[in-house]
Structures are given as structure tokens and as C-alpha cells.
Amino acid sequence: MSKLIVPSYLKGKLDNKKDEKDQNKKPAMNRVPQATGWRIVVLPHKGVDKTKGGLLLTDKAIEEQQLTTNVGLILNMGPDAYADKTKYPNGPWCKEGDWVVFARYAGSRVKIEGGEIRILNDDEILSTVEDPTDILTLY
Numbered sequence: 001m002s003k004l005i006v007p008s009y010l011k012g013k014l015d016n017k018k019d020e021k022d023q024n025k026k027p028a029m030n031r032v033p034q035a036t037g038w039r040i041v042v043l044p045h046k047g048v049d050k051t052k053g054g055l056l057l058t059d060k061a062i063e064e065q066q067l068t069t070n071v072g073l074i075l076n077m078g079p080d081a082y083a084d085k086t087k088y089p090n091g092p093w094c095k096e097g098d099w100v101v102f103a104r105y106a107g108s109r110v111k112i113e114g115g116e117i118r119i120l121n122d123d124e125i126l127s128t129v130e131d132p133t134d135i136l137t138l139y
Contacts, residue, residue: 031112042073044067070102078122
């Protein structure tokens with residue numbers, strides 16, 4: 001069995017790079033893109049991990065379910081979201097932390113560590129919902 005020998009001048013550089021990566025790593029929620037303008041950042045509902053009959057779903061099936069969902073949690077809102085008083089005379093329809101319903105293919109999909117988020121316009125929110133599991137899925 002062979003042993004990797006690293007020159008001392010390289011070993012120090014490798015250790016420093018590793019420390020820099022660890023220091024730059026913020027919690028996942030702090031790395032989520034911040035909405036700008038009238039946009040809203042939504043985390044799609046993950047859905048169920050097993051069927052009504054008790055069968056466990058594969059990771060691929062769960063991911064597909066999340067991609068096609070039309071329910072999500074509002075993570076953050078841009079400063080101009082619902083600011084137009086002529087368009088929204090009654091004020092905002094929703095706020096951060098609300099579960100909302102949106103069109104299935106609405107918004108831009110952005111891959112992040114651990115899944116995907118959607119960036120929607122404020123007028124693409126269709127309704128709010130108390131519990132995301134109230135909206136039926138295929139499984």
C-alpha cells in the first residue's frame with residue numbers, strides 16, 4: 001500500500017483553503033437568494049414520502065413531486081412586492097412564512113443545496129392555505 005507524500009509548502013496551502021471554505025459556509029437559509037423588486041422567493045412543499053398504502057417513495061419520486069407542486073412557503077419578499085396601491089388596494093395578499101398556492105409552472109426555478117426554490121412575481125400568487133397537505137397530490 002502506498003502513502004501519499006505532500007510537500008510541506010503545499011500542505012499549508014491546502015489546510016488554509018479548507019479553513020476558508022468552512023468559514024464561508026453560512027447556514028442554508030442565509031444563502032437563499034433575496035427577492036428584489038416585486039418578486040417573492042418560495043420554497044415548494046416537499047410532499048409526502050410514502051403512499052396512503054404505506055409504500056415508501058424513492059428520492060426521485062419525491063423530487064418529481066416537489067418539482068410539480070403548486071404549494072410553497074414564502075421565504076422572503078422583495079421591497080416592492082404588493083406596494084402598488086392601484087393594483088392591490090387592500091394591501092398584501094400574503095407575508096413571509098405563509099403557505100401559498102401558485103400556478104404549476106409559474107416563476108423561475110433555482111436549484112439550491114437540498115432542493116429547489118421558485119422566484120415568483122407578486123401577481124402569480126393565487127391564494128393562501130393554512131396547511132399545505134390540504135392540497136391533494138398524486139400520491
